[in-house]
Amino acid sequence: MAEANNTENEGQSRAQRPVMKSKPRFSPIWLLPLLALAIGGWMVYDDWQNKGVHIEVIFDTAEGIEADKTLVKYRNVDVGKVSAISFTNDRDAIVVSIEIDKAMQDFLNEDTQFWVVRPRIGAEGISGLNTVLSGAYISLSPGSAAEFTTSFEGRNKPPVTSPNADGLFLTLTSDGSKPPRVGSPVTYRGFTVGRIESSEFDPESRTASYGVFIDAPYNSLITTNTFFWNSGGISVNATTEGVKVDIATIETLISGGVEFDVPEDLDLGKPVTGGKDFTLYDSRDSVDNRRKYEYLEYALLVEDSVSGLRKGAAVEYRGIRMGTVESPYLPFNQKVEGEQDITTDPRIPVIIRVEPGRMYEGDEIDIPAFESLITSSIEKGLVARLQTANILTGALKVSLDFSAEAKQGEEEKQRVESYGRYPVIPTQRSGLDNLTAKVEGILERIEKLPFEQTLANANGAIDSTGSAARSTEKSMEEFQQMARGLQPGSPIYASLQDTLQQLQDTLRSVRPLINELTNKPNALIFGSGQKADIEPKAKPAAGARGQ
Amino acid sequence: MNMLRFMALALAGMMLIGCTSTPPPRPHYYVLDTPKATPIETGKPIAVAAVSVPDYLRQRKLVMRQSSQQIIFANYHSWADDLPASIRRVLIEELSAASSLYRFVDSCTDCGELQVRVDQFYPTDAGQAVLSGSYSLRMGQGGEQHAQPFYLERPLRDDGYDEAVSQMRQLLLDLSQIIVAKNMKK
Numbered sequence: 098m099a100e101a102n103n104t105e106n107e108g109q110s111r112a113q114r115p116v117m118k119s120k121p122r123f124s125p126i127w128l129l130p131l132l133a134l135a136i137g138g139w140m141v142y143d144d145w146q147n148k149g150v151h152i153e154v155i156f157d158t159a160e161g162i163e164a165d166k167t168l169v170k171y172r173n174v175d176v177g178k179v180s181a182i183s184f185t186n187d188r189d190a191i192v193v194s195i196e197i198d199k200a201m202q203d204f205l206n207e208d209t210q211f212w213v214v215r216p217r218i219g220a221e222g223i224s225g226l227n228t229v230l231s232g233a234y235i236s237l238s239p240g241s242a243a244e245f246t247t248s249f250e251g252r253n254k255p256p257v258t259s260p261n262a263d264g265l266f267l268t269l270t271s272d273g274s275k276p277p278r279v280g281s282p283v284t285y286r287g288f289t290v291g292r293i294e295s296s297e298f299d300p301e302s303r304t305a306s307y308g309v310f311i312d313a314p315y316n317s318l319i320t321t322n323t324f325f326w327n328s329g330g331i332s333v334n335a336t337t338e339g340v341k342v343d344i345a346t347i348e349t350l351i352s353g354g355v356e357f358d359v360p361e362d363l364d365l366g367k368p369v370t371g372g373k374d375f376t377l378y379d380s381r382d383s384v385d386n387r388r389k390y391e392y393l394e395y396a397l398l399v400e401d402s403v404s405g406l407r408k409g410a411a412v413e414y415r416g417i418r419m420g421t422v423e424s425p426y427l428p429f430n431q432k433v434e435g436e437q438d439i440t441t442d443p444r445i446p447v448i449i450r451v452e453p454g455r456m457y458e459g460d461e462i463d464i465p466a467f468e469s470l471i472t473s474s475i476e477k478g479l480v481a482r483l484q485t486a487n488i489l490t491g492a493l494k495v496s497l498d499f500s501a502e503a504k505q506g507e508e509e510k511q512r513v514e515s516y517g518r519y520p521v522i523p524t525q526r527s528g529l530d531n532l533t534a535k536v537e538g539i540l541e542r543i544e545k546l547p548f549e550q551t552l553a554n555a556n557g558a559i560d561s562t563g564s565a566a567r568s569t570e571k572s573m574e575e576f577q578q579m580a581r582g583l584q585p586g587s588p589i590y591a592s593l594q595d596t597l598q599q600l601q602d603t604l605r606s607v608r609p610l611i612n613e614l615t616n617k618p619n620a621l622i623f624g625s626g627q628k629a630d631i632e633p634k635a636k637p638a639a640g641a642r643g644q
Numbered sequence: 645m646n647m648l649r650f651m652a653l654a655l656a657g658m659m660l661i662g663c664t665s666t667p668p669p670r671p672h673y674y675v676l677d678t679p680k681a682t683p684i685e686t687g688k689p690i691a692v693a694a695v696s697v698p699d700y701l702r703q704r705k706l707v708m709r710q711s712s713q714q715i716i717f718a719n720y721h722s723w724a725d726d727l728p729a730s731i732r733r734v735l736i737e738e739l740s741a742a743s744s745l746y747r748f749v750d751s752c753t754d755c756g757e758l759q760v761r762v763d764q765f766y767p768t769d770a771g772q773a774v775l776s777g778s779y780s781l782r783m784g785q786g787g788e789q790h791a792q793p794f795y796l797e798r799p800l801r802d803d804g805y806d807e808a809v810s811q812m813r814q815l816l817l818d819l820s821q822i823i824v825a826k827n828m829k830k
Contacts, residue, residue: 636770
């Protein structure tokens with residue numbers, strides 16, 4: 098029992114004696130937080146590693162943009178996200194903070210463009226419909242500049258052309274009244290080769306300028322002699338030659354457009370590589386009419402009305418366009434130096450420009466030689482007339498030709514006069530004016546004729562003719578009466594017939610005597626010496642037979 | 645004086661010479677028709693138009709054919725009256741006598757008509773009297789009219805123009821009877 102008690106006591110002593118073990122330095126329990134820390138650290142690292150580029154884009158409006166929601170896409174691939182939206186310092190614009198994927202960092206340069214893609218309806222069509230359900234997003238178009246930047250100006254509308262597209266960028270200037278829309282096509286002989294990218298109006302100069310992009314390889318068509326004109330809508334032109342209706346494509350009909358080409362009378366010119374400004378003309382015809390030529394100015398002193406003559410009207414030589422009217426009249430209070438004014442000389446001075454470039458091919462024009470040609474022509478009888486250019490509108494043009502006397506060689510050498518600094522081309526009335534003057538002269542002469550006296554004489558003549566007619570009628574009746582007496586069956590007629598018959602018989606009887614006397618003139622004295630007649634002889638009797 | 649006497653003598657001599665010439669033959673005048681009293685005629689009237697003759701018969705001298713192509717005119721034998729008028733009168737007389745249904749007159753209205761054209765009417769030296777030509781007869785107004793030729797001859801029984809004229813008169817009678825027989829007795 099004691100041993101059992103000893104054992105039991107030892108056991109209890111061992112049980113009561115604490116066992117001393119060495120404590121491990123690192124508790125496994127720390128694995129969990131360490132693991133969490135590692136994961137967390139790795140996440141932070143990963144997040145730091147993949148952190149995008151923070152950029153700021155300034156828009157006019159944040160319509161459709163939400164922070165932490167709106168995506169940034171390039172070719173429908175997510176490349177970033179809007180992180181925050183705030184105002185600029187002056188509260189005039191919206192600053193959209195965007196995180197762009199690091200891999201897309203090289204897209205971020207000065208030329209990169211950002212715009213919001215939302216549903217749009219325009220002349221170019223409906224776009225962005227997919228954003229109705231998915232929500233608007235920001236699209237970008239990378240530029241080609243070298244410098245990296247993180248601050249951008251957002252566009253209100255998508256760019257017409259990609260900034261790194263291959264082609265030529267031009268500026269067109271216009272003071273016309275038909276502005277083409279942004280996005281309208283630029284065509285060359287019916288083919289679309291570019292687009293209008295932008296339009297801007299300058300109130301100071303009152304001109305509009307348009308940014309035009311010509312796609313490659315069509316940019317080689319642009320040369321120094323290229324002219325641009327507005328081809329939108331319908332152009333209707335009514336002249337003496339007829340009515341001309343001009344429509345380009347259906348797209349240009351609806352939304353307008355610009356067309357370009359090199360005029361036929363010019364050579365192609367040198368290719369343009371960029372930076373040149375061109376003028377946008379209102380129409381193809383106005384390219385020919387209004388393009389700038391070198392010119393010589395002359396004055397016409399017109400005696401007739403200049404109503405219908407406008408600035409820009411044509412000056413023609415026998416139908417060939419050779420110039421333009423610069424000023425249909427000088428203001429009456431603008432006295433040309435050395436010349437009389439309106440009170441003493443009622444002729445209206447019209448200033449015209451003779452443009453030799455219209456009649457010469459190529460670029461080399463000898464202006465002095467042309468000037469001396471005009472001067473010698475004036476000396477030989479060159480005159481100017483105002484003629485109708487358009488019957489419908491009554492517009493006038495100036496027509497140059499040699500006078501009728503000059504054509505016949507009767508004109509003496511004319512002295513070239515001058516009106517201030519302008520040489521004068523003599524004027525003559527047009528054919529229509531001449532005709533009008535002649536008709537007026539004839540009418541005046543007719544008016545001077547003594548109609549009343551002539552009518553009185555005519556009345557007297559009619560009266561006397563009436564009485565003469567009555568007496569003639571009476572004579573006719575008497576004649577008819579006499580004629581009735583001579584009709585066949587009347588006694589006189591029968592008597593006449595008998596008399597004629599007797600006359601014929603007498604003549605027949607006298608004829609043999611006349612023949613006899615012709616053959617034997619002395620037959621009257623010595624007798625005809627005729628023998629007795631030969632008489633028929635009888636035949637032996639036979640029966641009468643007949644048929 | 646001597647000259648005057650000489651001329652008177654010459655004239656007298658010439659007249660004597662003229663007196664010694666043979667006196668000319670005596671002229672003879674003939675007529676075709678022999679008017680006789682005609683009874684009042686009945687029947688439908690037919691007008692006989694003026695007879696047409698060739699020019700050589702439109703004169704008073706009697707004509708004789710001496711050969712096939714030669715005609716001689718008698719100087720001393722003449723018609724007393726216009727030959728075409730005489731022929732017409734004879735025809736009227738003889739046609740009326742030959743027809744009982746019709747009477748032939750100078751003129752009438754709304755009636756038939758007979759037209760006669762004479763081409764030959766003379767004696768020949770062969771002893772024949774010849775009458776030839778054509779006639780056309782329209783029985784009533786609007787009736788048909790066709791030209792019908794005729795050629796009649798009679799021998800001369802004696803010499804001379806007396807016999808010739810007598811036979812020529814008979815030829816007209818023959819013609820009248822032929823016209824009536826062919827057209828009016830149906």
